[in-house]
Amino acid sequence: MKSDLPKLLLDIKDGVIDLGWGHPSARLHPLQKIKQSTLSMLSYDHAESLQYGASQGYGPFIETLARFLSQQKGYSKNKVFSNQLFITSGASQAIDFICTLLTVAGDSVLVENPTYFVVEGMLNTHKLNVIGVNCNENGLDLDDLEHKLKSGLKPKFLYTIPTFHNPTGTTMPSQNRQRLVSLANKYNFHIVADEVYQFIYFNEPPPTSLLDYDTQGKVISLGSFSKILAPGLRLGWIYSNPQLIKTFTDSPLAFSGGGLNHFTSTIVNELIGMNLLESHIHELQHEYLRRATVMDNSLKQYFDNSIEYIFPKGGYYFWIKFIEKLNTSNFLDKAEELGVSFRPGNFFTHTSDYDNFLRLTYTLYEPYDLVEGVKRLSKVFSK
Ligand SMILES: Cc1ncc(COP(=O)(O)O)c(C=O)c1O
Structure with a gap:
């Protein structure tokens, strides 16, 4: 039976590349490994x-x-x-x-x-x-x-x-x-x-x-x-x-x-x-590094010197600082209009210390979406 209730936590508007969600890639979910181990356990x-x-x-x-x-x-x-x-x-x-x-x-x-x-x-x-x-x-x-x-x-x-x-x-x-x-x-x-x-x-x-x-x-x-x-x-x-x-x-x-x-x-x-676990972790490490590299290259290509960040050594995130004093949360609506989203810096604090920061995730999307998402994001912050 069809239900109108949500199926997942992920809630992304049609047409938006949401670089905010810290979720893993659906393509990399180990469906076959879970199937294999469940059948074996139940046997x-x-x-x-x-x-x-x-x-x-x-x-x-x-x-x-x-x-x-x-x-x-x-x-x-x-x-x-x-x-x-x-x-x-x-x-x-x-x-x-x-x-x-x-x-x-x-x-x-x-x-x-x-x-x-x-x-x-x-x-x-x-x-x-x-x-x-x-x-x-x-x-x-x-x-x-x-x-x-x-x-x-x-x-x-x-x-x-x-x-x-x-x-x-x-x-x-x-x-x-x-x-x-x-x-x-x-x-x-x-x-x-x-x-x-x-x-x-x-x-x-x-x-x-x-x-x-x-x-x-x-x-x-x-x-x-x-x-x-x-x-x-x-x-x-x-x-x-x-x-x-x-x-x-x-x-x-x-x-x-x-x-x-x-x-x-x-x-x-x-x-x-x-x-089956160790090989899966290696696959994730390999793929997430590939995606982080794609995001890094796109950030360099589309943002030039307007932002600063450290390339991650692991994990899920780029923590990006705008050199110019601005409040990234003021750009969320415009971002969604232009088909992209992110998490503003002030989501992660009660102070105003990180107003000019934002967090991007590279794990959820395939590389071509990451490139497109960063390109759209650069338009959001361009004058
Ligand atoms: C730092 C941190 N802790 C915990 C969680 C959630 O962990 P779990 O799914 O094991 O509850 C997350 C998810 O993004 C996280 O970033």
């Missing part, structure tokens, strides 16, 4: 996948995931153990879950300024007092953070995107990771490290997960299959110290529902066991 005929699962997540999947993560040079220098993993239904759910379990209304929490724009709404839902910390070319500005902490701020946690930041694309260097963890130890707060882009690197792996730098059980790392397999699976993991994993496992939500995404876990367990 076991023991219906385990249809029962309530274990609170921490499906045991065989946790073991498989621990092995897989241990083998990835871009993830951790240390062996990942199964008592350090908790299965979630994605990083978004994990953030909300952490707020539920580790905070009470009125607590202060820190976020990067700018940050992933949906996070602030989630934190507000929990009535938390959200405070921004400045960013620079190395991600979080640790001097600003230290200054705030020295002034008496007592955050429950800091939410950070240390690798291929959304929206700025920056990656926190190793020495900064060490200093951040020292500050968390000294001032006693957790670090929620949203590492959903950790595997989407182009030439070289980024510094490993922030958990590698943890010395006193402060780091809670969030992983997700949304960027490396498919967001529709709603599957992710928390990688942290065994005590916190136990806190998550003992939660009434995980117990009542029998894990947070049991059925899908049994499929992805099979998919990893069939060796």
Whole structure:
């Protein structure tokens, strides 16, 4: 039966090339791999996948995931153990879950300024007092953070995107990771490290997960299959110290529902066991670098010297600064009239610091659309 209700989150007007959505390419969705692993899993005929699962997540999947993560040079220098993993239904759910379990209304929490724009709404839902910390070319500005902490701020946690930041694309260097963890130890707060882009690197792996730098059980790392397999699976993991994993496992939500995404876990367990994940990640890395290069060339061709940006080393985004003082959000309507869209800089902050920035995504569209989109965008900003 036909329905008028939306099918997808993506909502793009006809004829518009929307370079704003941070979604993966539909063409690259691993339909055949999911089909193959689902059929294989269902062929076991023991219906385990249809029962309530274990609170921490499906045991065989946790073991498989621990092995897989241990083998990835871009993830951790240390062996990942199964008592350090908790299965979630994605990083978004994990953030909300952490707020539920580790905070009470009125607590202060820190976020990067700018940050992933949906996070602030989630934190507000929990009535938390959200405070921004400045960013620079190395991600979080640790001097600003230290200054705030020295002034008496007592955050429950800091939410950070240390690798291929959304929206700025920056990656926190190793020495900064060490200093951040020292500050968390000294001032006693957790670090929620949203590492959903950790595997989407182009030439070289980024510094490993922030958990590698943890010395006193402060780091809670969030992983997700949304960027490396498919967001529709709603599957992710928390990688942290065994005590916190136990806190998550003992939660009434995980117990009542029998894990947070049991059925899908049994499929992805099979998919990893069939060796289908690593090759898929390589395909994404290769294709997204190709698309980022196409976007880079078009930006150079159509914008000349009017903008500045750093070519991304991974992730999904170009964070573009207009040299001229202008407010990019004032150009959205005109952009849509000319058949293109983007995310204005002030979507990602409460301050006016990024009014003359915008975020473009290169993952959703094929190269020829990226070229056309950037060409249209240049017309929007031409005098
Ligand atoms: C930084 C960041 N965290 C989380 C998410 C959403 O992750 P998930 O699909 O695992 O909930 C996104 C999606 O764009 C993101 O950019």
